[in-house]
Amino acid sequence: MSSQLFARLGGRAASGDRARSKASWQSWLLRSAGAGVVAWGLLETVVTGVQEPATAAAFGALVVAGELVRITYPAGRVQTPLAWAGGLAYALRCSLTGESGSHRIGQAVAVVALGMAIGALPHAVAGRELGVDSMARRVLGVAAAAAIYCQLLVAHDAEGAWQGDIRLEALVMLIVVAVVVAIDWALRAALAFGRTSGSLWRHFITEVGVAPGIDASVIATAVTLAIATSITGLWAIPLFSIPLLLTQSSYRHFNAARATYAQTINALSKATELAGFTVVGHARRVADLAVELGAVLGVGPHHLTDLEYAALLHDLGQMTLTQPLPGGATVGLPPDERRQLAAAGAALIEEARIPGRVAQIVGRQAEPFGRGPNGSAVPLGSRIIAVTNAYDDLTRGQSGVERSRQALERIDRAAGADFDPRVVAALRRQVAQAEGGVSASSSRVATGG
Amino acid sequence: MALARPLHAYVLGLGLIAVLAVGWAVASNDSWGNTLALGLLTLVAGSLHSRSRTSVNASLAGAVSVAAFIIVGPPGAVIAASFNFLIWRRGRPVMKRLYSGAQPVLDTFAAGWVYLAAGGRFGGESVTTRVVVAALLAYATLLTVNALLLSVVVKLDAGAHPFEVIRGMLAPTFLPMMGYGALGILLAVLWLGGLGPAASILMLLPLFVARWAFAQYEAEQDAHKAAIEALAKIVETKDLYTRGHSERVSHGVLKMGQVLDYATDRLQALGYAGLLHDVGKVGVPISVIRKSGALTDEEFAEIRRHPTRGVELVGDISFLGEAQRGILHHHERFDGSGYPSGLADQEIPEFARIIGVADAFDSMTTSRSYRAARSIDEAEAELRRCRGTHFDPRMVDAFLEGLQRFGWQPQVAEQFAGVPAADTMTIDHDDLPGIGSVPDSAAADPAMVAVAGGSDGGRPKQGSSA
Numbered sequence: 001m002s003s004q005l006f007a008r009l010g011g012r013a014a015s016g017d018r019a020r021s022k023a024s025w026q027s028w029l030l031r032s033a034g035a036g037v038v039a040w041g042l043l044e045t046v047v048t049g050v051q052e053p054a055t056a057a058a059f060g061a062l063v064v065a066g067e068l069v070r071i072t073y074p075a076g077r078v079q080t081p082l083a084w085a086g087g088l089a090y091a092l093r094c095s096l097t098g099e100s101g102s103h104r105i106g107q108a109v110a111v112v113a114l115g116m117a118i119g120a121l122p123h124a125v126a127g128r129e130l131g132v133d134s135m136a137r138r139v140l141g142v143a144a145a146a147a148i149y150c151q152l153l154v155a156h157d158a159e160g161a162w163q164g165d166i167r168l169e170a171l172v173m174l175i176v177v178a179v180v181v182a183i184d185w186a187l188r189a190a191l192a193f194g195r196t197s198g199s200l201w202r203h204f205i206t207e208v209g210v211a212p213g214i215d216a217s218v219i220a221t222a223v224t225l226a227i228a229t230s231i232t233g234l235w236a237i238p239l240f241s242i243p244l245l246l247t248q249s250s251y252r253h254f255n256a257a258r259a260t261y262a263q264t265i266n267a268l269s270k271a272t273e274l275a276g277f278t279v280v281g282h283a284r285r286v287a288d289l290a291v292e293l294g295a296v297l298g299v300g301p302h303h304l305t306d307l308e309y310a311a312l313l314h315d316l317g318q319m320t321l322t323q324p325l326p327g328g329a330t331v332g333l334p335p336d337e338r339r340q341l342a343a344a345g346a347a348l349i350e351e352a353r354i355p356g357r358v359a360q361i362v363g364r365q366a367e368p369f370g371r372g373p374n375g376s377a378v379p380l381g382s383r384i385i386a387v388t389n390a391y392d393d394l395t396r397g398q399s400g401v402e403r404s405r406q407a408l409e410r411i412d413r414a415a416g417a418d419f420d421p422r423v424v425a426a427l428r429r430q431v432a433q434a435e436g437g438v439s440a441s442s443s444r445v446a447t448g449g
Numbered sequence: 450m451a452l453a454r455p456l457h458a459y460v461l462g463l464g465l466i467a468v469l470a471v472g473w474a475v476a477s478n479d480s481w482g483n484t485l486a487l488g489l490l491t492l493v494a495g496s497l498h499s500r501s502r503t504s505v506n507a508s509l510a511g512a513v514s515v516a517a518f519i520i521v522g523p524p525g526a527v528i529a530a531s532f533n534f535l536i537w538r539r540g541r542p543v544m545k546r547l548y549s550g551a552q553p554v555l556d557t558f559a560a561g562w563v564y565l566a567a568g569g570r571f572g573g574e575s576v577t578t579r580v581v582v583a584a585l586l587a588y589a590t591l592l593t594v595n596a597l598l599l600s601v602v603v604k605l606d607a608g609a610h611p612f613e614v615i616r617g618m619l620a621p622t623f624l625p626m627m628g629y630g631a632l633g634i635l636l637a638v639l640w641l642g643g644l645g646p647a648a649s650i651l652m653l654l655p656l657f658v659a660r661w662a663f664a665q666y667e668a669e670q671d672a673h674k675a676a677i678e679a680l681a682k683i684v685e686t687k688d689l690y691t692r693g694h695s696e697r698v699s700h701g702v703l704k705m706g707q708v709l710d711y712a713t714d715r716l717q718a719l720g721y722a723g724l725l726h727d728v729g730k731v732g733v734p735i736s737v738i739r740k741s742g743a744l745t746d747e748e749f750a751e752i753r754r755h756p757t758r759g760v761e762l763v764g765d766i767s768f769l770g771e772a773q774r775g776i777l778h779h780h781e782r783f784d785g786s787g788y789p790s791g792l793a794d795q796e797i798p799e800f801a802r803i804i805g806v807a808d809a810f811d812s813m814t815t816s817r818s819y820r821a822a823r824s825i826d827e828a829e830a831e832l833r834r835c836r837g838t839h840f841d842p843r844m845v846d847a848f849l850e851g852l853q854r855f856g857w858q859p860q861v862a863e864q865f866a867g868v869p870a871a872d873t874m875t876i877d878h879d880d881l882p883g884i885g886s887v888p889d890s891a892a893a894d895p896a897m898v899a900v901a902g903g904s905d906g907g908r909p910k911q912g913s914s915a
Binding site: 352 | 628631632635638639642643644645647650651652653654655656658659660661662663665666668669670672673675676677678679680682683686728729731732734735758761762763765766767768
């Protein structure tokens with residue numbers, strides 16, 4: 001449910017809401033499962049003793065290192081590819097040492113858990129996001145990999161049908177790790193599903209698309225580490241991690257550049273505010289709402305960024321005006337003028353060489369739905385921005401359920417002619433959801449809950 | 450590039466020797482299966498050219514070459530390298546294709562001899578320390594021969610000195626390339642350890658991904674640079690005088706930064722500070738910017754808010770860091786009578802002291818509707834006069850030295866084609882009293898006198914018309 005709409009409609013968070021909104025029940029379920037597995041693993045290892053302590057220490061150190069050099073994505077998401085690959089590799093090693101049996105899994109889990117805990121300490125001290133959900137997922141993933149590979153496959157292959165040939169072993173390992181990574185995607189999707197709207201399938205696709213390159217590299221590196229350590233011993237661990245480190249480093253640069261770019265686009269969007277043409281916060285509100293509607297209406301993750309930037313910059317054309325519009329609102333202007341402003345904005349965006357379809361989306365935001373000039377359909381992004389812009393202009397960013405209802409009525413009247421009915425319907429649903437949350441919260445506050 | 454005859458002869462000669470080398474290799478080769486696999490790998494590595502600016506492309510090919518020495522030995526490595534002939538890139542002239550095929554063959558051929566001389570073995574089950582050392586030496590040879598051959602091309606084509614070319618090519622990339630060579634050794638370990646060609650998928654996949662991500666990073670950087678420039682230009686939609694001003698100030702501060710021996714990162718930040726120093730003028734109402742006649746106290750105050758406004762606008766762009774302080778304080782004066790904070794001397798951030806000089810110089814050397822541009826010499830003299838009072842002496846010296854070394858591109862006359870007619874006098878804030886010296890010619894102008902007489906907070910008018 002949109003926190004922006006929630007706040008806009010006058011919803012106030014009761015004291016308990018804050019904490020609850022942080023972690024959904026799915027998240028708690030996951031964490032409990034993870035904690036349970038870790039406890040069992042530690043117990044197991046303590047009872048049956050540590051096998052091959054040198055190897056355990058080496059892989060443990062790898063996991064620690066992986067936690068230390070984690071990647072942070074613009075949306076606050078955190079990944080630790082090296083720790084993930086290291087943990088999976090350790091889980092896969094059971095057949096190569098001839099060991100099989102439940103303690104293997106337990107030890108794998110214990111070593112990985114300890115490594116993650118130690119590696120996360122500096123981050124905790126520095127006050128950074130710990131990513132407990134991610135740790136829980138990884139512990140479960142390592143347990144699953146060890147269980148599938150060692151218990152199921154190796155143990156049932158006493159004749160050595162595929163174990164003798166290292167290439168076949170590698171293939172089997174590859175498949176197992178790929179399956180575990182896919183399960184991880186599903187878990188991530190399930191967690192996101194608990195937090196925001198959208199179908200489970202769409203969330204799954206989003207999770208796959210976050211960093212498929214890194215995920216593929218993790219799979220490859222896990223198998224590589226598992227096999228290489230059997231060929232050259234423990235020296236393989238630092239050496240064969242290098243390609244993944246290079247990949248991580250490149251991604252880190254890439255993410256940093258993306259974050260900086262987003263900041264610059266934000267600054268560009270603030271220029272009209274500073275110049276007195278638009279209301280402060282209007283662009284940000286329109287962008288947040290547009291991205292929400294976009295996600296619900298099936299806009300893919302990459303195009304969502306285009307949509308966000310387009311929404312932030314949709315009023316850029318007003319820089320060419322000599323007099324600011326009242327309230328910076330374009331919703332009351334005659335269509336020709338609105339189209340002119342949109343075109344001016346698109347021209348500025350093209351001059352700024354902003355990649356993607358941002359200029360196109362901005363340029364066509366004022367076109368009436370259903371009647372493109374040369375018959376071509378108005379892009380979905382433009383249609384979304386038209387609706388969200390109108391909604392914000394009409395509610396003037398002020399809160400209140402009544403105000404919102406009036407705005408929606410006005411928009412409804414123009415649906416089909418100016419606005420896409422599908423987008424308007426989606427907006428109505430989002431507002432209704434937020435309203436439901438508002439009335440629930442106000443009753444909670446009233447009863448002092 | 451139009452190839453001259455000596456260059457033609459050179460490339461053809463190389464091609465001939467390459468063919469001979471391949472012939473020898475075919476005769477001496479044993480393990481054809483692995484050789485062909487490595488050749489295919491070379492082909493793939495070379496065909497996936499990314500749009501990256503840096504030579505990340507060559508790095509993968511390097512890894513494959515080193516692996517080839519260890520797996521199939523010099524003959525096989527040469528044959529694998531010959532697969533470069535098969536790489537197809539649209540629109541390439543024949544000579545270039547010949548060269549790009551011949552060069553790797555010859556590199557590998559030379560390196561192969563070094564490999565054997567250093568005691569390198571191949572095809573065995575294990576990779577010994579001796580093999581590792583031999584492989585690294587061979588790879589270093591390969592890189593050097595590569596640079597040598599290329600330097601001859603550059604000499605024949607552009608006349609550059611070979612030694613300079615070698616240094617320029619080898620020095621920055623040698624260590625990273627050697628790193629990739631080391632990865633080739635790891636590939637060989639996996640290959641010989643039993644995985645065979647499948648090892649290449651496992652080892653090289655992360656490298657391909659890394660290369661892709663790096664190309665994305667560079668694309669993002671380019672886009673970002675364009676966005677910052679757009680931010681600077683946005684001011685120009687309202688205030689036509691600023692057209693070109695921000696760019697010239699940016700060039701000016703960059704020259705000063707070079708004189709002051711700034712590191713590349715800091716230089717880049719300085720350039721951005723110069724480009725964005727006036728971006729806060731977006732917040733000044735058009736009525737004030739385009740006002741003809743005297744400005745009221747309120748309007749003065751409005752204009753003087755632009756440094757603070759500027760930082761408001763770009764404050765969230767974290768990488769700008771020091772540049773933000775430069776933007777905020779670029780109108781401070783060395784003697785403490787500037788704005789917004791009245792900082793003096795070394796309290797003023799370094800970037801701000803630098804921008805102040807370049808900013809004043811450019812405003813003096815550009816024309817307005819109410820006064821002509823001053824000559825570069827006049828402006829220089831003015832800077833010298835205000836050394837220590839208005840400007841930091843060290844920065845003035847740096848600017849003057851930069852002027853000598855690099856010259857100055859003044860505003861082009863045609864740029865003013867779009868300026869409104871003379872009846873609307875656009876008074877530039879850099880000309881306001883207490884900020885810069887009031888130009889001589891303006892002393893006779895009644896409007897300018899009115900402005901000069903306008904409120905200045907009661908501070909003594911520095912640098913008023915002599």
